[in-house]
Amino acid sequence: MTTPPEVMMHLSEAAVSVELxxxxxxxxxxxxxxxxxxxxxxxAKVDGERVSEVxxxxxxxxxxxxxxxxxxxxxxxxxxVNRIDWxxxxxxxxxxxxxxxxxxxxxxxxxAQYIRLILTEMARISSHLxxxxxxxxxxxxxxxxxHALRERERILDLLESVTGGRFHPxxxxxxxxxxxxxxxxxxxxxxxxxxxxxxxxTKVAMERVVSVCDDLDGLVSGNEIFQARTKxxxxxxxxxxxSYGVSGPNLRASGVAFDIRKVDDYLPYDRFxxxxxxxxNGDCWDRYQVRLEExxxxxxxxxxxxxxxPSGDLQAKVPRIIKVPQGQTYVRAENPKGEMGYFVVSEGxxxxxxxxxxxxxxxxxxxxxxxxxxxxxPDIIAILGSLxxxxxxxxx
Amino acid sequence: xxxxxxxxxxxxxxxxxxxxxxxxxxxxxxxxxxxxVAQAEFGTAKVAVERGNWSAAITAARxxxxxxxxxxxxxxxxxxxxxxxxxxxxxxxxxxxxxxxCMLSTLTDSRKVIFSVDLAKDDASLPSLTPLFGGAxxxxxxxxxxxxxxxxxxxxxxxxxxxxxFEGHPLxxxxxxxxxxxxxxxxxxxxxxxxxxxxxEAPPAEAAxxxxxxxxx
Amino acid sequence: xxLALEINFWLLLVIKMGLIAxxxxxxxxxxxxxxxxxxxxxxxxxxxxxxGGRFGWAQPIADxxxxxxxxxxxxxxxxxxxxxxxxxxxxxxxVATFVIIPxxxxxxxxxxxLGLFYLLAVSSISTIxxxxxxxxxxNKYSLMGGLRAAGQLIAYELPLVLAAVGVAIQAGTxxxxxxxxxxxxTVWTIGSVDIALPYVLGGQLIGFVIxxxxxxxxxxxxxxxMPIAESELVSGYMTEYSGFRFAAFFLGEYAGMIALxxxxxxxxxxxxxIPGVSADTLQYLGPLVLAAxxxxxxxxxxxxxxxxxxxREDQLQSLAWRWLIPAALLNIAxxxxxxxxx
Numbered sequence: 017m018t019t020p021p022e023v024m025m026h027l028s029e030a031a032v033s034v035e036l037x038x039x040x041x042x043x044x045x046x047x048x049x050x051x052x053x054x055x056x057x058x059x060a061k062v063d064g065e066r067v068s069e070v071x072x073x074x075x076x077x078x079x080x081x082x083x084x085x086x087x088x089x090x091x092x093x094x095x096x097v098n099r100i101d102w103x104x105x106x107x108x109x110x111x112x113x114x115x116x117x118x119x120x121x122x123x124x125x126x127x128a129q130y131i132r133l134i135l136t137e138m139a140r141i142s143s144h145l146x147x148x149x150x151x152x153x154x155x156x157x158x159x160x161x162x163h164a165l166r167e168r169e170r171i172l173d174l175l176e177s178v179t180g181g182r183f184h185p186x187x188x189x190x191x192x193x194x195x196x197x198x199x200x201x202x203x204x205x206x207x208x209x210x211x212x213x214x215x216x217x218t219k220v221a222m223e224r225v226v227s228v229c230d231d232l233d234g235l236v237s238g239n240e241i242f243q244a245r246t247k248x249x250x251x252x253x254x255x256x257x258x259s260y261g262v263s264g265p266n267l268r269a270s271g272v273a274f275d276i277r278k279v280d281d282y283l284p285y286d287r288f289x290x291x292x293x294x295x296x297n298g299d300c301w302d303r304y305q306v307r308l309e310e311x312x313x314x315x316x317x318x319x320x321x322x323x324x325x326p327s328g329d330l331q332a333k334v335p336r337i338i339k340v341p342q343g344q345t346y347v348r349a350e351n352p353k354g355e356m357g358y359f360v361v362s363e364g365x366x367x368x369x370x371x372x373x374x375x376x377x378x379x380x381x382x383x384x385x386x387x388x389x390x391x392x393x394p395d396i397i398a399i400l401g402s403l404x405x406x407x408x409x410x411x412x
Numbered sequence: 413x414x415x416x417x418x419x420x421x422x423x424x425x426x427x428x429x430x431x432x433x434x435x436x437x438x439x440x441x442x443x444x445x446x447x448x449v450a451q452a453e454f455g456t457a458k459v460a461v462e463r464g465n466w467s468a469a470i471t472a473a474r475x476x477x478x479x480x481x482x483x484x485x486x487x488x489x490x491x492x493x494x495x496x497x498x499x500x501x502x503x504x505x506x507x508x509x510x511x512x513x514c515m516l517s518t519l520t521d522s523r524k525v526i527f528s529v530d531l532a533k534d535d536a537s538l539p540s541l542t543p544l545f546g547g548a549x550x551x552x553x554x555x556x557x558x559x560x561x562x563x564x565x566x567x568x569x570x571x572x573x574x575x576x577x578f579e580g581h582p583l584x585x586x587x588x589x590x591x592x593x594x595x596x597x598x599x600x601x602x603x604x605x606x607x608x609x610x611x612x613e614a615p616p617a618e619a620a621x622x623x624x625x626x627x628x629x
Numbered sequence: 630x631x632l633a634l635e636i637n638f639w640l641l642l643v644i645k646m647g648l649i650a651x652x653x654x655x656x657x658x659x660x661x662x663x664x665x666x667x668x669x670x671x672x673x674x675x676x677x678x679x680x681g682g683r684f685g686w687a688q689p690i691a692d693x694x695x696x697x698x699x700x701x702x703x704x705x706x707x708x709x710x711x712x713x714x715x716x717x718x719x720x721x722x723x724v725a726t727f728v729i730i731p732x733x734x735x736x737x738x739x740x741x742x743l744g745l746f747y748l749l750a751v752s753s754i755s756t757i758x759x760x761x762x763x764x765x766x767x768n769k770y771s772l773m774g775g776l777r778a779a780g781q782l783i784a785y786e787l788p789l790v791l792a793a794v795g796v797a798i799q800a801g802t803x804x805x806x807x808x809x810x811x812x813x814x815t816v817w818t819i820g821s822v823d824i825a826l827p828y829v830l831g832g833q834l835i836g837f838v839i840x841x842x843x844x845x846x847x848x849x850x851x852x853x854x855m856p857i858a859e860s861e862l863v864s865g866y867m868t869e870y871s872g873f874r875f876a877a878f879f880l881g882e883y884a885g886m887i888a889l890x891x892x893x894x895x896x897x898x899x900x901x902x903i904p905g906v907s908a909d910t911l912q913y914l915g916p917l918v919l920a921a922x923x924x925x926x927x928x929x930x931x932x933x934x935x936x937x938x939x940x941r942e943d944q945l946q947s948l949a950w951r952w953l954i955p956a957a958l959l960n961i962a963x964x965x966x967x968x969x970x971x
Contacts, residue, residue: 075573156939260547345454
């Protein structure tokens, strides 16, 4: 299928390595390193510039989420889980909410579902803009960082105006989203749930986001050096992706047109018209292009959702103290990084018995040992960046 | 999905049909791998497999049932008593065991099935799935260190998340969350005195709030 | 110097060295400030904002003061002599190239007959300094950065030299003053106007492109900054240096940029000469003209740094050995043919 990496040595290198006896050096990349997206340690055996083997060491950010969920009530867990993948905070809450609601037999009202969808897509744009800014930086181009992050600031401001938090929204509630801000026991619930002007400003922000994608296309995608650094590098074949559980844009870049938004019904995506971005070869270039295209599609979804948003309640009627009946369910969502799912085991009561958190970056990162064999050191950085993982997602 | 925008709650309109789909899926897969349907509600199909049949069942699921995407692998510690949170609803009805779960899905549609096998606590070992799925390596390492389950034939059975000197298996219900209860405060280690303040001698009081149920919402 | 005074040779030398030191420091500060501001505006930011009013002109000075007052650190395992000497070797090699740069018809520290030869020889000394820094830091990342730098600097010496050789052939002399003078020779006469072209337009365009590319690589600037690839090797061979020694490296990098810009201006753009101005005026105007041309090239260097990603090491080497050197050799051959035939 693909040339084994060990065979791809340049002919001149092969000649030299026969004459010169060189020793292997063990190089520690991380845990503190500008390019490892957090505290990831790679113990690399290198021979000059060529890596023979890499052993990833993770767990520096293990916070014990699954143990914590065994001592927190469901609403308390909501506050915790958006910190798993902190770049796309809102999207982490959704599968857990839907799982708890499913076990309770409750469904969020339509307006709440639309708001959840809009905010999830905004989280997707925010996460992909971080990727679009930091990936060229790791390849060496420093300027796209500023342009992409400038647009991301717009999105974060909008998120903050609705939820109160840029990165950790805590906006979901069992049965819907948080009711009108500022409404309490003593104030009259007068204001609309979403801040005034939010929907219009979001539309403007979406246009700006699409235009920055075009800017990035011109600045980065058209650059021959960028293409030379990313095309053909770090190819993930489909059978390896299936075997290791690689999901999200990494999987779609390899040519598999699988998007959980199209197959599962955790949010009303079937009402909107959007394309699934698919790549061809599964190299770093394709992963970059797939994510840029996903930003455009997310903007498209948001614009449609804003035009279509129904009015109504923001939260279904649920008891004040949430007790989830006995049952087990697995709900998954298409997070920006890939597939995120929660397997919730409830034994009745206010606290779950066990929550297994399936995170995208954990599975995406497990291919490292396979994919980083026999490549050059700069390619390690290129591949790590293109997998777009976050250590909080890997380590939980 | 609901149609009229002003309704607040209603069960999903096609819940009945999707529940049927799940039941069908569970039955079909159980037949293909030689297991039994453990659950088919809440949109989740779970197939229980005998311990001796584990590798064969997963292989059959991958090759015959078309579930070739390795999603995750983990375990549940079923005990009658727990020191933290809430335990099982009916302690007398529960059998003390480990339930190892492996979820496989497809990349063509939304089929996903969880395979479960029960292990006795004093004999918690299972053949490793790494020959079948490369991704099982990391998931099994995590399950092994969190629960103490041994995966026979695993190529690299070292701890994944925890430091290698860590004692205990954190996700067991018997493992307390108060880490200082297990290991005493190591004392002054590599810490220099602040210029004009003294180092506190006593360990910081661990918040016992984990066991308190917080106020709702 | 043109002054009719009889000044002792040694005193004159000291004065000239002092002037050059001042010029290098001043120009480096301006270049650093320019880089900060230009890159900021390219990235829709403002850049230095606080030091020196809202324009931030005092930022490089503030940075310099900061470097001077930092603690003098050296890793335990580092080789003390080599570690301490490395920045000065790098700086020394760069500063030595300023000796022959002609700022005006008689304005150079010493206009050697073998100016070009001396220049290219002396600018290679910095490579040794880089290797010294990388090896003596007792740090695997520095070592890798040093080795990458050595490979890159040696590889790109050749295109640099060969491109300059093309100019030397066309001018018929290796002295830089002579090269500028050769560019003042009339190439065409249209009507009553004598037109003289700088070499970049007068047949050395390819040489110019090769020279600029090789200069970027010699300076370890993006797209050739593998030795200092920030996202991979932290700071490459400079990782363990802080304080004054880091300032020496930093200064050396910008001094090198200025030196190479000056040389490129002299070889290809006509140096201190502009058409229609007499030689006497050029004694005073020459430095300004050269500074303007250097400014344009420095702007180009800065622009390219902030636009392009970096080339991988093997791509970099392949660019040098498979593209630039053959192109430079072809350039020399063609130039020689033209020189002999026409």
